[in-house]
Amino acid sequence: MSQAAQATATQAAGNGQRISLLRVLGPAHVWALGVGIVLVGEYTGWNFAADKGGALAALITCWFVGILYTSVAMIDSEVTSTVAAAGGQYAQAKHIVGPLMAFNVALFLVFAYTMLEVSDAILARDTIVAFAATEGFHGDSFIALVIVVLAWLNYRGVLMTLNVNFIITAIAYVAIVVLFFSVQPWSQGVVLKLNELVTPQNALPYGWIGVIAAFQFAIWYYLGIEGTTQAAEEVRSPSRALPYGTMAGIITLLIAAALTWYVCASLLPWEYLGITVYPLWDAAKMTGSPFLEFLLFVGTILAAVASANGCINDAARAWFSLGRDRYLPTWFSAVHPKYRTPYRSILFLLPIALAFAFIADINQAITFSILSGVLQYTFMSINIVMFRNKWPLGTIRRGYTHPFHPIPAICLFLLCAITFFAIFLGYGSQLIAMVIFYVIVSIWFHFYRYRYVRRGDQFTMPWPKPKGY
Amino acid sequence: MxxxxxxxxxxxxxxxxLWMLYDWFKTDTTYxxxxxxxxxxxxxEAVSEKHKV
Known part of the structure; x- marks a missing residue:
């Protein structure tokens, strides 16, 4: 944050004025938040889809999950450019569906981002340990370093946090582009061997059920782009910056996903591609270029750090919003008078992330994150239909109106259903356990916590009455 | 190394x-x-967006 903004903020606090989050962000920061969270999925995660269904399944699901996330980005852009409040989908759910849905959505958000942050920190540690190749070196300090340094950065202000994210995300993205052009993609057979590695015999080794199963990991190509909405209360112009940043973000990711698959599937056999933790780094090693190998190592680290950074930002805003509406104790809704960040929420989630990072298994953390994410996308498909029904076009001002409604909502719902089935095939017990968890906390919220909520105060948008009410 | x-x-x-804990304590005791x-x-939102179309 600039010194002038800090001085103004501190003076406002001294004068007894309300202390709010600072509106300093632009479309580039929104892009950095969304792409920063997601890009780690190109560096690791998506490739496990190849293990489930072969290299071609990883490509087919890349396209279909791309449709799912394009729908997410379009729907999010419309609703968030209208409900511009911290908490993103939580604030949307509160105004459009109701408090119980909003409480659940906020928990989806907090768990999805915190568990993704944990996975990112573990990935950064594992990558450094693999690079160091030193016996007895465990690298646990790097988990602490990633989580604490990023929490500190988030504590000190959103502008610097997302400026940093913009730079490191751009470097990680450029690394993929450099790798792509370095292997002469226009000339198959020189470096790339796609026709030898993906043949009619091994393209779909488990048939079409393998393609369905691959959906679970194909989510990683784009998981987290919806996180752009958490910046809604801190952008200078929500109706412009959010649709711009989010749509530019999904376009960036669709390109990155296609480049990543093409290079990796052309350099690594699907049996290896499906089990390696570092598909892009390993693909760089296959080129024999020390420069590319080092560049993709750096890219892996930066992508993990950018993702964790965005996750801390988003989880804290969701938690902060719950406190501000008294869904949780109001203590969590404090804003730092100097840095204008939700500092107590950041500090509260810090030890939780550290504990999971040191205790949890990375697969469990990732599954928890994916499940929470898909639950949230399912909600979004229903949410947009209710939004259009209650406030039809022309009744309130929208920053962006997504085309072809309700086709994106229907696509999103159907693809979420397929993904749930795929998750059930791989992690059925976790899926059931998680649904039971959300049912229990919903009962707690409905019968106990909701009595503390000031019911009229939580609906803040100056909208006309919804149609039919 | x-x-x-x-x-x-x-x-x-x-x-x-430790710095964050110190700043947290300082902030909570000052304000x-x-x-x-x-x-x-x-x-x-209430000031800048009137939602009139």
């Missing part, structure tokens, strides 16, 4: 964590709870 870097990483993490929790959703 990696072990030395590891110790430095622990030290940086501890220092930043009233009402001031710190005075943020309201939709404040600027």
């Amino acid at each position: 990696w072990f030395t870097i590891s110790y430095i990483a622990w030290a940086i993490s501890a220092a930043l964590a 009233s709870e009402d001031q710190l929790t005075s943020s309201r959703e939709g404040e600027i």
Whole structure:
């Protein structure tokens, strides 16, 4: 944050004025938040889809999950450019569906981002340990370093946090582009061997059920782009910056996903591609270029750090919003008078992330994150239909109106259903356990916590009455 | 070398964590709870966006 903004903020606090989050962000920061969270999925995660269904399944699901996330980005852009409040989908759910849905959505958000942050920190540690190749070196300090340094950065202000994210995300993205052009993609057979590695015999080794199963990991190509909405209360112009940043973000990711698959599937056999933790780094090693190998190592680290950074930002805003509406104790809704960040929420989630990072298994953390994410996308498909029904076009001002409604909502719902089935095939017990968890906390919220909520105060948008009410 | 870097990483993490705890304590004792929790959703929205079409 600039010194002038800090001085103004501190003076406002001294004068007894309300202390709010600072509106300093632009479309580039929104892009950095969304792409920063997601890009780690190109560096690791998506490739496990190849293990489930072969290299071609990883490509087919890349396209279909791309449709799912394009729908997410379009729907999010419309609703968030209208409900511009911290908490993103939580604030949307509160105004459009109701408090119980909003409480659940906020928990989806907090768990999805915190568990993704944990996975990112573990990935950064594992990558450094693999690079160091030193016996007895465990690298646990790097988990602490990633989580604490990023929490500190988030504590000190959103502008610097997302400026940093913009730079490191751009470097990680450029690394993929450099790798792509370095292997002469226009000339198959020189470096790339796609026709030898993906043949009619091994393209779909488990048939079409393998393609369905691959959906679970194909989510990683784009998981987290919806996180752009958490910046809604801190952008200078929500109706412009959010649709711009989010749509530019999904376009960036669709390109990155296609480049990543093409290079990796052309350099690594699907049996290896499906089990390696570092598909892009390993693909760089296959080129024999020390420069590319080092560049993709750096890219892996930066992508993990950018993702964790965005996750801390988003989880804290969701938690902060719950406190501000008294869904949780109001203590969590404090804003730092100097840095204008939700500092107590950041500090509260810090030890939780550290504990999971040191205790949890990375697969469990990732599954928890994916499940929470898909639950949230399912909600979004229903949410947009209710939004259009209650406030039809022309009744309130929208920053962006997504085309072809309700086709994106229907696509999103159907693809979420397929993904749930795929998750059930791989992690059925976790899926059931998680649904039971959300049912229990919903009962707690409905019968106990909701009595503390000031019911009229939580609906803040100056909208006309919804149609039919 | 990696072990030395590891110790430095622990030290940086501890220092930043302590700084955040110190700043948290300082902030909470300097400002009233009402001031710190005075943020309201939709404040600027109500001023800048009238939702008239």
